[in-house]
Amino acid sequence: MTKCAICGNQISNDPADPHCDSAEHIFPNAVGGQKSISGFICRKCNSETGDTWDAALATSMQSLGLMFGVQRDRGEMPPLKTVTTEGERITLQAEGGMTLTNPEFKKTQRPDGSMEYNIKARSVDEARRILEGLKKKHPELDVETALADATAVEKYPEGDFHFAFQFGGPEGGRSMVKTCLAFAFSVLAGTSATRRRLTSAI
Ligand SMILES: [Zn+2]
Numbered sequence: 001m002t003k004c005a006i007c008g009n010q011i012s013n014d015p016a017d018p019h020c021d022s023a024e025h026i027f028p029n030a031v032g033g034q035k036s037i038s039g040f041i042c043r044k045c046n047s048e049t050g051d052t053w054d055a056a057l058a059t060s061m062q063s064l065g066l067m068f069g070v071q072r073d074r075g076e077m078p079p080l081k082t083v084t085t086e087g088e089r090i091t092l093q094a095e096g097g098m099t100l101t102n103p104e105f106k107k108t109q110r111p112d113g114s115m116e117y118n119i120k121a122r123s124v125d126e127a128r129r130i131l132e133g134l135k136k137k138h139p140e141l142d143v144e145t146a147l148a149d150a151t152a153v154e155k156y157p158e159g160d161f162h163f164a165f166q167f168g169g170p171e172g173g174r175s176m177v178k179t180c181l182a183f184a185f186s187v188l189a190g191t192s193a194t195r196r197r198l199t200s201a202i
Helices: 043-067 124-137 143-149 169-188 192-201
Strands: 080-083 089-092 098-100 104-109 115-120
Touching: 043 080, 043 089, 043 169, 115 124, 124 143
Parallel strands: none
Antiparallel strands: 080 089, 089 098, 104 115
16 A cells, blocks of 8 residues: 555545546656556546646647647647738647638629628538528528539648747646656655655655
């Protein structure tokens, strides 16, 4: 039986006990940690520090993770909305692709008084929804013909991406300290003397 390195409660093997043993990623799962250890912190502390300390660190590193295609042990990096230096609103996706953050809709009045619409949608389904909405205002619009005339375009953004990185802070810093201690714990095999030092360090 060992004690949780964060709250100091005895770590149990009872799944109904909030201080039950848990698999803790040495580097947080949210930033791509793969290796986990047990007997280090209880499930309650694992969950609470994951939602606070690790989440704060993950938020500060999200753009780096997406740019380098960091894979999570569980789940995916959430997409990141950004604006390029040319003002393009782009969303970076976990698999490395990027999409428009929102569909684009441009309305122009022609010299003869008729209206011209230019629509950039992210999928055929989205284009269809936009056209069906437009048809309420313009019943003469033939949605299927308009879709048949649409072209699929793949293009690179015109502008560059700007990212700002900021590490640490009260919560992200605690996550990094926890990672160091979890790593030490995994290497030193958690002797009782080591455990006492780790607990007092946190
Ligand atoms: Zn605990």
